[in-house]
Amino acid sequence: MAKIIIDVDITLLDLSDSWLEWLNSFAKYFYEDEYIEDCTNDYVNYNLGDYFILPQGIDPIDFWRHPERYDGEVIYPEAKEVLNKLIDDGHEIIFVSDCCGEHYISKQKMLQREVPRASNFISTSIKSDILADIIVDDRLKYINQFKDYPKDFLAIWYGTRYNQCQDFDASMNCYKASCWKDIYSLIDYYCQTKN
Numbered sequence: 001m002a003k004i005i006i007d008v009d010i011t012l013l014d015l016s017d018s019w020l021e022w023l024n025s026f027a028k029y030f031y032e033d034e035y036i037e038d039c040t041n042d043y044v045n046y047n048l049g050d051y052f053i054l055p056q057g058i059d060p061i062d063f064w065r066h067p068e069r070y071d072g073e074v075i076y077p078e079a080k081e082v083l084n085k086l087i088d089d090g091h092e093i094i095f096v097s098d099c100c101g102e103h104y105i106s107k108q109k110m111l112q113r114e115v116p117r118a119s120n121f122i123s124t125s126i127k128s129d130i131l132a133d134i135i136v137d138d139r140l141k142y143i144n145q146f147k148d149y150p151k152d153f154l155a156i157w158y159g160t161r162y163n164q165c166q167d168f169d170a171s172m173n174c175y176k177a178s179c180w181k182d183i184y185s186l187i188d189y190y191c192q193t194k195n
Contacts, residue, residue, distance in 0.1 A: 001090035002191055005130055006083070007137040008097040008107060011158045012075040019048050022063045029053040042161040046139075065101025070110035078180040083115050085184060089191075093118035094132065098125040098142075134190065136183055140164045147172055154190045156183055 006012065024030055035051045038044045045051070049060020063069075075083075083093060095111050095118065108121045122130060127137070128145035134154040137143050143155045147169040155174040168174045177183045 001092070002133040002187065003092045003094065003131065004086065004187065005094050005096045005127060005132045005135040005137075007127075007135075007139070007142065007158070008095055008111070010138040010160055010162065011136060012079050012095075013073055015069075015073065016048060019063050023048060023052050023054070023060060026054050026058045027052045028055060038163075039161060043163045044161050046162050061100060064103060066106075067102035068106050069103035070106040073110050075110075075114045076180065080114060082180040082184045083118060086187065087115075087117045089188075091187070091191075092120070094120040094122060094130060096122045096124060096127050096130060098127075099123040134187060136177075138162065140166055140168045143172070143174060144169050152194060154186070156186055158183065 009015070029052065031051045035044070035048075047060060052060070054060065087093060093115070097107060099107060104123050107123075111121055112119055124130070126145065127135065127142045128149070132153075134156065135143060135146060136156045136158055138158040138160050140157060141164070143157055144166060146153055146155055151173060153173060155168070155172050157168060157174060157176045159176045159178050175186050177186060
């Protein structure tokens with residue numbers, strides 16, 4: 001069976017509404033029309049702070065540095081269902097996330113609570129340092145780190161409304177999925193054809 005790297009933020013849950021609310025509580029100005037237009041065009045900046053004028057000393061990323069950021073958060077129900085099915089199928093799940101600040105422990109506890117049978121969690125910005133057969137991520141910059149992996153490595157880009165800083169490397173075995181059922185189908189097909 002396959003060893004699968006699963007990203008956390010946006011891929012398993014989206015805290016954008018909470019981040020927008022937090023930013024708005026400090027904002028001198030919110031470029032709301034630009035934000036709405038970007039949402040409409042599926043071209044939203046990953047750093048939502050780009051849509052705000054904030055007072056000096058307020059870093060938009062401070063939202064993510066809160067040590068209890070993921071306490072009480074839940075993953076998408078469809079993701080939870082598919083992850084449990086992948087585990088039932090015998091796959092090894094490794095959650096990998098680029099963490100900032102003090103929220104690492106909170107994120108790890110949330111994952112243990114939401115998917116207790118998949119307790120592997122690694123915090124790194126170099127995801128390709130982890131040996132795996134498959135990656136599921138919403139950021140092409142992380143998927144492209146695997147471009148030197150063997151040609152049968154499967155990359156699944158969880159497509160979202162966020163803009164990407166780069167295109168995927170065309171030499172890779174990369175597919176776009178818009179929902180977790182698609183992700184399961186791609187992994188299932190990959191494993192059937194690889195064996």
